[in-house]
Amino acid sequence: MKADLVVRNARVVLHDGEFHGGLAVKDGVVVAIGADSALPQGTREIDAKGKVLMPGVIDPHCHLGVKYPFPEDMRTETAAAASGGVTTALLYIRNLKPSYLPFYAERKELGEQNSLIDFGFHFGIQREEHIAEIPEIVAKTGVRSFKCYFGYEPDNPIGIVPATDGWVYAAMRILSKIPNAVINVHCENTQIATWLKTEMKATGRQDLGAYTESRPSFCEVETIRRMIFLAERTGCPLHLVHTSVGMGPVLAAEAQGRGLNVTVETCPHYLTRTCYDSDLDMTAKISPPLRPKEDQDGLWQGILNGSVYSLGTDHVPFFPKKGEDLWNELPGVVSFPWELSLLLHFGVHQRGMSLSRLVELNSYNPARRFGLAPKKGTLRTGADADFILVDLDMEKTVEHTGKGTCIYTGWKLKGWPVLTVSRGTVLMEDGHVDESGFGRGRCVTVPA
Numbered sequence: 001m002k003a004d005l006v007v008r009n010a011r012v013v014l015h016d017g018e019f020h021g022g023l024a025v026k027d028g029v030v031v032a033i034g035a036d037s038a039l040p041q042g043t044r045e046i047d048a049k050g051k052v053l054m055p056g057v058i059d060p061h062c063h064l065g066v067k068y069p070f071p072e073d074m075r076t077e078t079a080a081a082a083s084g085g086v087t088t089a090l091l092y093i094r095n096l097k098p099s100y101l102p103f104y105a106e107r108k109e110l111g112e113q114n115s116l117i118d119f120g121f122h123f124g125i126q127r128e129e130h131i132a133e134i135p136e137i138v139a140k141t142g143v144r145s146f147k148c149y150f151g152y153e154p155d156n157p158i159g160i161v162p163a164t165d166g167w168v169y170a171a172m173r174i175l176s177k178i179p180n181a182v183i184n185v186h187c188e189n190t191q192i193a194t195w196l197k198t199e200m201k202a203t204g205r206q207d208l209g210a211y212t213e214s215r216p217s218f219c220e221v222e223t224i225r226r227m228i229f230l231a232e233r234t235g236c237p238l239h240l241v242h243t244s245v246g247m248g249p250v251l252a253a254e255a256q257g258r259g260l261n262v263t264v265e266t267c268p269h270y271l272t273r274t275c276y277d278s279d280l281d282m283t284a285k286i287s288p289p290l291r292p293k294e295d296q297d298g299l300w301q302g303i304l305n306g307s308v309y310s311l312g313t314d315h316v317p318f319f320p321k322k323g324e325d326l327w328n329e330l331p332g333v334v335s336f337p338w339e340l341s342l343l344l345h346f347g348v349h350q351r352g353m354s355l356s357r358l359v360e361l362n363s364y365n366p367a368r369r370f371g372l373a374p375k376k377g378t379l380r381t382g383a384d385a386d387f388i389l390v391d392l393d394m395e396k397t398v399e400h401t402g403k404g405t406c407i408y409t410g411w412k413l414k415g416w417p418v419l420t421v422s423r424g425t426v427l428m429e430d431g432h433v434d435e436s437g438f439g440r441g442r443c444v445t446v447p448a
């Protein structure tokens with residue numbers, strides 16, 4: 001058999017170990033993986049020269065088409081993702097109409113017409129009808145992951161409808177009976193944050209720290225505790241998205257110890273930035289906010305001790321921020337192109353995190369949590385040939401030319417992806433993204 005693409009002479013890293021060798025791809029799937037001598041010949045052969053070969057990054061948390069048109073974001077942002085080694089992106093999408101079915105059909109079609117990489121969806125619960133529709137949504141769309149949002153005041157600038165405890169409880173009760181279903185919660189106590197915001201606004205402060213202090217860490221810790229309580233009552237799997245507090249992984253580990261299915265996601269910005277960094281201003285507003293140093297330390301502890309389950313970027317391209325008023329600024333930043341490099345630099349190089357642990361956080365665990373395994377998230381015979389080559393020693397400075405706000409511009413990071421392959425197709429090589437593939441990406445959250 002002749003393969004389409006063969007990579008040899010690589011340091012192959014999977015979630016459970018590593019070896020020297022490579023893999024072979026035919027028709028978009030892995031047909032052999034192992035020592036160089038065990039691989040067939042390929043139409044194209046790549047000598048990795050000892051670089052790291054790992055599964056492509058699965059970014060389970062992004063928001064596309066929020067301000068810019070959805071088809072446009074599905075091009076520009078999936079190209080940015082491919083440049084950073086991301087081969088699958090899952091979008092949290094919201095719809096204010098009573099049913100998700102027409103919205104899903106439209107987004108799936110537009111995605112498959114424009115996306116460079118594979119993609120899928122989670123649905124935001126925005127009204128009561130969405131809860132009743134869950135069984136039908138699962139049957140007809142294959143999406144089993146739903147999100148409830150706390151922390152958004154009724155007049156929030158993005159138009160998110162905040163959840164009630166009743167919504168969460170009712171959704172959990174239904175999801176607990178559906179195999180592999182999961183509820184995602186944005187944890188921040190809406191009422192306390194609203195109260196403190198009014199107080200803080202009256203002081204006239206406009207610095208980034210004022211935003212954080214108007215919704216302090218305990219607001220998030222309180223809601224995490226409440227959600228774990230409800231997950232225990234209902235038996236529903238719970239995923240704590242974009243966790244910014246050091247107590248998050250501690251509480252999840254405690255819950256897991258009692259046998260609960262509770263997992264924690266954190267994001268690169270909470271691991272690398274604090275709300276008091278002197279070079280940041282209101283344009284670094286994010287929801288939940290950047291936190292003080294002690295929360296960052298707690299999250300790194302969770303990364304290193306295994307109690308953080310997965311990473312997500314929360315990538316959201318907004319129009320250029322105005323920097324005029326802290327309270328009206330849209331919350332969110334972009335990080336598809338640098339998530340992996342930030343983790344290589346601050347995790348692997350600075351803190352001694354193993355590459356296998358990085359693969360677990362970035363690929364293996366998100367695939368398991370959201371029903372993409374075993375086709376994605378690891379590399380074995382029969383799996384989708386989604387992989388990257390990483391140059392651990394390459395040093396490069398972050399430059400941002402795309403949409404949205406970047407909070408890392410000018411940072412010199414060590415460790416960069418140099419090749420991104422999606423189902424056997426090379427999407428990025430030596431920093432150059434091949435944009436001829438727009439529309440090749442496929443929706444991966446589909447009925448079983």
Ligand SMILES: [Zn+2]
Nearest residue numbers: 061063092314
């Ligand atoms: Zn988000």
